Amino acid sequence: MQGLKAELLRGFWYMAMPGADVRPGKLSHVMVMGEPLVIGRAKDNSVFALRDICPHRAIPLHYGKFDGETIECCYHGWRFNQQGACVAIPSLREGQRADLSKITTPAFPCRERQGLIWVYFARDGEAPSGAEAEPPAMPIFADDVAPQLHCMLPFSCSTDHAAFGLMDPTHAAYVHTSWWFKRNARKLRPKEKQFEPAELGWKMVRHQIPPQNLAYKILGRNVSTEISYRLPGLRIEEVRGDRHQVVGLTAITPVTDEQTAVHQIFWLSPKWVAPFKPLMRHLMRVFLDQDRVVVQRQREGLMTSPKVMLINDADTQARWWMRVKDEWEAAARDKRPFVNPLKPMTLRWMS
Numbered sequence: 001m002q003g004l005k006a007e008l009l010r011g012f013w014y015m016a017m018p019g020a021d022v023r024p025g026k027l028s029h030v031m032v033m034g035e036p037l038v039i040g041r042a043k044d045n046s047v048f049a050l051r052d053i054c055p056h057r058a059i060p061l062h063y064g065k066f067d068g069e070t071i072e073c074c075y076h077g078w079r080f081n082q083q084g085a086c087v088a089i090p091s092l093r094e095g096q097r098a099d100l101s102k103i104t105t106p107a108f109p110c111r112e113r114q115g116l117i118w119v120y121f122a123r124d125g126e127a128p129s130g131a132e133a134e135p136p137a138m139p140i141f142a143d144d145v146a147p148q149l150h151c152m153l154p155f156s157c158s159t160d161h162a163a164f165g166l167m168d169p170t171h172a173a174y175v176h177t178s179w180w181f182k183r184n185a186r187k188l189r190p191k192e193k194q195f196e197p198a199e200l201g202w203k204m205v206r207h208q209i210p211p212q213n214l215a216y217k218i219l220g221r222n223v224s225t226e227i228s229y230r231l232p233g234l235r236i237e238e239v240r241g242d243r244h245q246v247v248g249l250t251a252i253t254p255v256t257d258e259q260t261a262v263h264q265i266f267w268l269s270p271k272w273v274a275p276f277k278p279l280m281r282h283l284m285r286v287f288l289d290q291d292r293v294v295v296q297r298q299r300e301g302l303m304t305s306p307k308v309m310l311i312n313d314a315d316t317q318a319r320w321w322m323r324v325k326d327e328w329e330a331a332a333r334d335k336r337p338f339v340n341p342l343k344p345m346t347l348r349w350m351s
Ligand code: FES
Pocket: 054, 055, 056, 057, 058, 059, 073, 074, 075, 076, 077, 078
């Protein structure tokens, strides 16, 4: 069962970083799917991603210089274009030949959408297609609207355990307790929610949020929420009130098969939230850090390779995650389309 490592899924776009972190003329480094990436923004504002290793003597390219067109390696000045092809070797003298067309560092499909940079990891070098032709789009907000809040913490766990935490309805009473949140959390109450299959995963069907829930009052009246979970590790919450809307995305991006970057991102329609951003960012961080600490502790146990359990209905969604993931792999193996294996269901638990 789920140990320290998870199988990494290919054929998906992964959220690499917020677009705001990639400034023109600068190079950013990030590790995704065990692959070191250098991400840059060209003069025309487009973004690109290359393997962050110089094919000459392996120094990461992000230490080099970028003039908006080509990257100059910091070691011997070889230059690479945004497709990863070597276009110049300064040490060559007249008459000395090198076949530059054979010198490349791999390029990855890379797009910016709604202020996030997504990188595609193919199975066999194929171009993104079908449902994954483009990176996922968040509801409500337009393609050029960047999120107002972003927070990322590195988790010492595989994407499976990060995903389980994401869809775990019963840990909050024990993990997310603060004087300002769930102070009497141990008073568990019965919960019942409807779920149905959705694209590449499932969703908790839209339901009203009780009007006494203060945090949601700013959205107006009749506040309702819908939460969807989909491969390769996205939780999208769409909260609508009669005045405002909020979209929350949690993206779990594999750094390696046992390390995960957990991104928490919000798009908010109220324009007046700017002064509250530092406080909101702080609270997001506190919350996410509680999850980070718990998986860090869990790691101590997982190191002994124990058998672990998933129980109904609290862990049913964790089971669904494994089923949807298995189906994704089976469909690719059998060269057939993905068929969602889930059925509509009501889940009940105490939390
Ligand atoms: S290591 Fe990059 S140019 Fe030599």
